Amino acid sequence: VHEGILRRQSARESSARTYARALPIVPVRARGLTIEGADGRRYLDCLSGAGTLALGHNHPVVLEAIRGVLDSGAPLSVLDLATPVKDAFITELFHTLPPGLADHARVQFCGPAGTDAVEAALKLVRAATGRSGILAFTGAYHGMTAGALAASGSARDIQVARLPYPQDYRCPFGIGGPTGAELAARWTESLLDDPKSGVPQPAGMILEPVQGEGGVIPAPDDWLRRMRRLTADRSIPLIADEVQTGVGRTGAFWAVDHSGITPDVMVLSKAIGGSLPLAVIVYRDDLDVWQPGAHAGTFRGNQLAMAAGTATLAHVRENALAERAATLGTRMLSQLTELTHHFPCVGDVRGRGLMIGIELVDPDADPATFGTPPPAGHADAVPAAAPEPTRTPRPAAPDLAAAVQRECLQRGLIVELGGRHTSVVRLLPPLTISDEQTTAVLDRLADAVTAVAR
Numbered sequence: 226v227h228e229g230i231l232r233r234q235s236a237r238e239s240s241a242r243t244y245a246r247a248l249p250i251v252p253v254r255a256r257g258l259t260i261e262g263a264d265g266r267r268y269l270d271c272l273s274g275a276g277t278l279a280l281g282h283n284h285p286v287v288l289e290a291i292r293g294v295l296d297s298g299a300p301l302s303v304l305d306l307a308t309p310v311k312d313a314f315i316t317e318l319f320h321t322l323p324p325g326l327a328d329h330a331r332v333q334f335c336g337p338a339g340t341d342a343v344e345a346a347l348k349l350v351r352a353a354t355g356r357s358g359i360l361a362f363t364g365a366y367h368g369m370t371a372g373a374l375a376a377s378g379s380a381r382d383i384q385v386a387r388l389p390y391p392q393d394y395r396c397p398f399g400i401g402g403p404t405g406a407e408l409a410a411r412w413t414e415s416l417l418d419d420p421k422s423g424v425p426q427p428a429g430m431i432l433e434p435v436q437g438e439g440g441v442i443p444a445p446d447d448w449l450r451r452m453r454r455l456t457a458d459r460s461i462p463l464i465a466d467e468v469q470t471g472v473g474r475t476g477a478f479w480a481v482d483h484s485g486i487t488p489d490v491m492v493l494s495k496a497i498g499g500s501l502p503l504a505v506i507v508y509r510d511d512l513d514v515w516q517p518g519a520h521a522g523t524f525r526g527n528q529l530a531m532a533a534g535t536a537t538l539a540h541v542r543e544n545a546l547a548e549r550a551a552t553l554g555t556r557m558l559s560q561l562t563e564l565t566h567h568f569p570c571v572g573d574v575r576g577r578g579l580m581i582g583i584e585l586v587d588p589d590a591d592p593a594t595f596g597t598p599p600p601a602g603h604a605d606a607v608p609a610a611a612p613e614p615t616r617t618p619r620p621a622a623p624d625l626a627a628a629v630q631r632e633c634l635q636r637g638l639i640v641e642l643g644g645r646h647t648s649v650v651r652l653l654p655p656l657t658i659s660d661e662q663t664t665a666v667l668d669r670l671a672d673a674v675t676a677v678a679r
């Protein structure tokens with residue numbers, strides 16, 4: 226069964242598949258952290274539907290919510306009509322919103338995917354401001370539709386000003402730490418304020434509080450507050466893309482809660498649908514300039530997803546699972562950081578809550594010279610303070626990362642890869658992972674790294 230399904234899939238499905246190539250498994254059953262394949266093998270799943278499964282697979286509260294809708298005879302697809310199921314979802318969602326937004330927010334149902342909600346957010350700020358340009362960051366990932374792609378780091382179609390995202394490892398300025406973040410912030414400020422920069426007043430700024438696909442790069446809270454201040458001072462709506470970081474993943478209900486900032490627009494998907502497709506934007510009500518029909522979509526009324534989402538949001542909130550993610554994340558990070566001391570191929574371990582990245586590097590190569598000087602005209606953005614010492618990154622090692630992923634799979638552990646060079650092993654376990662399961666994940670991962678490093 227297993228081999229036949231894999232063979233037919235690779236003969237008939239698109240070549241765009243990536244997960245299926247790296248993870249040749251045929252899942253037939255799943256519960257919590259565990260997936261069982263058609264060949265009877267069991268895996269600990271730290272991919273979690275690319276971060277979708279806050280409560281793991283088939284959590285009883287999610288199944289009960291879905292069955293509740295099915296048994297009630299409610300319509301399953303309702304466009305943008307009002308229903309009790311949707312009413313419950315909105316009520317629960319508003320319970321969780323950052324305090325500055327909850328009192329005067331609107332929610333817009335955008336469709337099944339995160340990228341749909343990103344498109345809506347970009348369109349909304351353009352409509353609300355009458356301007357067109359978008360500020361986005363290097364290494365960003367916002368989706369695969371044209372507008373979202375334009376705002377993503379790998380795109381060439383730039384109707385977007387690309388700004389440096391602060392990071393310690395591979396800091397764009399080769400400095401890292403608070404000074405690197407300060408430089409990144411000053412660059413952004415000088416770009417906006419320098420008439421010679423040629424950047425017109427933008428319609429909005431979009432950022433991920435922790436870059437996920439970019440390689441798990443948490444932005445410093447101070448830098449986020451700075452971005453909030455500088456956009457507010459210049460009347461630029463700030464869009465927080467919490468598609469991956471939301472619903473407790475980073476150790477706070479929303480990742481922006483760590484810094485206390487209130488974005489003007491939040492883009493939400495993945496976990497908010499409790500494993501079913503759902504994407505919304507939540508925004509300040511004075512941005513609500515849409516005319517009826519100005520933004521539409523057939524699949525905005527998936528009642529199963531809304532019910533599964535309500536159950537998930539409520540369960541995370543009522544059981545303080547964000548706090549649990551913070552505790553477990555700290556434990557995982559500190560244990561995984563040990564790997565950097567033992568294995569030169571483990572260049573960096575970083576993350577926030579249960580969003581963790583392990584960057585593999587080539588231990589035999591010379592430390593590369595990373596970082597670029599500020600562009601012409603921005604030299605004055607360099608602060609006077611002396612650069613702080615930073616670890617010297619070696620070149621990224623995508624082959625080693627892929628090898629770690631393979632070794633993990635052999636040991637019954639599913640992990641994802643990411644980062645600009647696909648050299649970052651990513652862990653996104655469900656927030657419900659037990660202490661024992663956490664130990665098992667850490668052990669298998671350490672074994673896999675040991676096997677590859679040998």
Ligand code: PMP
Nearest residue numbers: 338339340366367368437468469
């Ligand atoms: N934004 C972020 C931050 C994401 O991580 C993703 C998906 N990985 C998206 C947007 C796009 O979501 P989707 O794949 O559902 O379109």
